[in-house]
Amino acid sequence: MSAVFEKPSLRQRVVPFLQGFDGPLAFAIFLLAMGGLLTMYSVGFDFGNRFADHARNMFLAGMIMFIVAQVPPQRLMSFAIPLYTVGVALLIAVAVFGITKKGARRWINVGIVIQPSEIMKIGMPLMLAWWFQKREGQLRWLDFAVAAVLLALPVGLIMKQPDLGTSLLVLSAGVSVIFFAGLPWKLVVPPVVLGLVALVLIVMFESQICAEGVRWPILHDYQQQRICTLLDPSKDPLGKGFHIIQGMIAIGSGGLLGKGFMQGTQTHLEFIPERTTDFIFAAYAEEFGLMGTAFLIVAFLFLILRGLAIALEAPTLFSRLLAGAVTMIFFTYAFVNMGMVSGILPVVGVPLPFISYGGTAMATLGLGLGILMSIAKSKRLVQT
Template sequence: MSAVLEKPPIWQRAAPMFQGFDGPLAFAVFLLACAGLLVMYSSGFDHGTRFRDHGRNMLIAGAIMFVVAQISPQRLMSLAVPLYTVGVALLVAVAVFGIAKKGARRWVNVGVVIQPSEIMKIAMPLMLAWWFQKREGHLRPLDYVMAVLLLVAPVGLIMKQPDLGTSLLVLAAGLSVIFFAGLSWKLILPPLAVGLVALVLLVVFESQLCAPGVSWGILHDYQQQRVCTLLDPTKDPLGKGFHIIQGMIAIGSGGLLGKGFMQGTQTHLEFIPERTTDFIFAAFSEEFGLVGNLCLIGAFVFLILRGLAIALEASTLFSRLLAGAITMIFFTYAFVNMGMVSGILPVVGVPLPFISYGGTAMVTLGLGLGILMSIAKAKRLVQT
């Protein structure tokens, strides 16, 4: 009788929580986390407690990933509308009585000070995936219009703060869902063509458009300055162009194999601004060179391909759209960060996933990974 009532060991009771975890995805994250800790130690060992705090943030993100992975996709779908509604309400609260710092109104006090725009990075793809799941099998053009409206409202509120970097991430996540839901290429190609023409005209007429006193109207002054600085950073090499110029110098000086671990002169002589956050890719490039960059990019490509594979294998439309959008968030983070540090995109304050210092971004990444793990687990458990 006692043998029947005896509880199994704790490891046997905990084992089901680990079943179905996606090994290749976990391996990709492990590689990126190791790279992040390595470069953070080099660039931040003399920067207060950055290295220790970065490790702590990684552990928190890992715990969040593990907890979220236990939530089924069906349960996640039920959270879509409430989370989106709360997120938009908080963005409105920011616009009305938010806390302003350094000329930006991005925070609100609800007992604790939070940045609601971070919620929308996850709430947006959840909401749109829910929207298309409910209309599976009988999608109409009006449904896509409504999806765009659901996307434009929070993106507009975030841009108003202003926060161009976060608004781009939320926009990319939402557009990914709409694209994966089957939006026709006939509707995608015209905006791309217009954007390409606008880019060419911007480069050709840079001297006139970026002349003193010229205002574009559609962008804030600081955003216009960032675009103009990207086009010609040498106009203000010790001011607005300093970040881009120093980032490119660090990347170029790394050469093929890099200067070696903790041997980066641009990094340790503090020429690279924000060397532990937005511009950490420059510090990594200087010390590990082109070979290190290719390895890092390879790890990101592996992570993205694995996320897309999870999306492709998902059993429901909601899971497929959500996994695809979360994966594209990782792609956008990495592409925009590397692009702005390399001088091919404007500086917009987007961190490099798992590499850059930042607690809020790490929590968002943990949530995203947890969702991917949840979708992968659901598929594997169905198969078994």
């Protein structure tokens, strides 16, 4: 009888929690986390406590991922409406009496100073995935119209702050859910074609539309300047074009194998602005070269493909849409950051996942990874 009441061993108690972790996804996270720590040590060893803080942020993100991985997707769905509602309410509060820093009103004091737009990176796909789950089997064009309104409200509020980088991430997450839910191609193709046409016209008539005194509709002046600077950074090499030029110099000077760990001259002579945050990819490419950059890109591709595989194998529509949207957030983070540092996209405030310094962004990444782990675990439970 004593064997019946025998206490389970530590291994027996821990294994059920670890079974929620998807092996291939965990491997991709490990590679990127090690790359992030290595890079931050190099670029941040003479930058205060950046390396120690980055390691702490990674640990906290890992704890968030571990905790969220234990929450079943059905439970996650119950947070959709409250999280979205609170997020939108806080964005409205920011617009009315938020804290302004460097010309942008993005923060609010609720006992502690927070940036509500970060909530919508997860709250937006959660809400739309919940909406389409409720409409499963009876989708009409009106359902897609409602989803578009739900997406436009927070994106518009974030752009008004202004915060182009975060609005782009929230928009990407929302559009991903709408597309994966079955948005007809006839509604997808026209905006894409119009965007390509507009891009060609901007490039062809750059000198006229970027002339002094010309103002574009919708965009703020600084956003227009970033696009014009992207088209020709040499017009203001010591001013608005400095970031792009120095980033491209650092990437090009890395060559095939790079200058070596902690040997980047552009980095350590402080020619690269924001070398521990938005422009850390330039520092990475300078020290590790084309081969190191290829390794980083392959690691991100592996993570993204694994996330999409989890989405395809998810047991419910809500899980599929949410996993797909979270995965596309990682794609947008990596693509936009690498693109802006390489000079093919305008400079926006989007960090490189796991590599760039930043506590709030790291916590959001941990939450997203926890959601993917939770969905992967639910698939295994269904199979068994």
